[in-house]
């Protein structure tokens with residue numbers, strides 16, 4: 086595992102080998118789809134290996150998923166279902182349990198289908214859609230129920246002490262993720278780190294980031310690598326999942342993203358779980374609902390999203406935003422117009438809706454290049 090974790094920063098992370106080693110070590114694989122709302126500390130306290138369903142395949146995977154699910158299910162969920170059917174992502178085939186939640190239509194329908202057709206037991210987590218006075222208490226009870234279901238299905242006892250230890254190591258990983266913004270990496274390299282952060286266990290992530298950046302003498306001796314040449318572009322909306330070619334497209338078109346305001350992005354490091362709270366379930370519920378989940382909670386989701394983006398524009402010297410929506414992701418699509426109108430008063434916003442097809446290359450190139458020209462005048 087040590088050699089895997091020291092894979093050079095510029096090379097693709099060997100995910101297949103990573104999961105193969107976990108399997109050989111006898112680990113149980115739990116597939117998680119529900120983006121940022123599952124308290125992963127509990128799954129790891131149960132001794133399981135998390136297989137985040139963040140690895141997408143080419144366009145035909147979405148078409149395959151569409152043979153089983155409605156075409157109005159988001160392109161991402163269809164792609165994940167297609168990836169299970171195509172079987173070339175071997176570690177998906179090793180998933181033994183799935184976490185299913187009501188996070189969104191894609192999550193619920195995708196997990197429903199995979200659970201039924203692949204006969205995978207599902208572990209339910211109910212996520213509140215509001216953040217009213219009683220929502221944290223409700224979510225605390227759901228997090229506890231989730232831990233019980235998880236423990237009984239996996240035949241594991243989830244000890245409170247181990248959960249608290251997991252909270253600590255996950256917070257340490259979150260701190261390391263925050264530090265990524267200070268090492269001067271951007272574009273695909275920064276995205277690759279966030280994608281790895283969504284997959285690796287927290288101690289592994291810290292070890293890897295130490296090896297390639299924080300304690301790497303050769304890297305440190307290069308001095309401040311902060312990018313001052315490119316316009317300060319922020320990517321918001323849906324994340325760029327592993328294997329998606331969109332990040333390399335953007336770089337080819339001259340757009341280098343310096344800030345990923347997405348859940349596979351800077352948000353992975355934003356919310357710590359309160360280690361001082363004696364009730365660890367309450368601490369987890371508060372962090373996940375009020376930190377990670379705020380922008381999906383009605384009725385103030387849009388306000389919260391706008392406020393956050395406006396703050397980032399000012400604090401991070403952002404000169405343009407690419408707002409990225411995956412087709413049929415209601416979650417992002419609902420506020421697209423308002424987001425563009427409001428943020429557009431501050432900086433240019435390029436609104437992009439896409440699936441995993443390569444066919445839009447020419448049109449996208451023209452739009453991104455025009456956007457770069459527009460934001461390049463802003464300087465940094």
Ligand code: SF4
Pocket residue numbers: 120159160161162188189190191192323411413414415416417
């Ligand atoms: S892309 Fe959107 S609809 Fe699809 S799973 Fe993610 S949040 Fe849900």
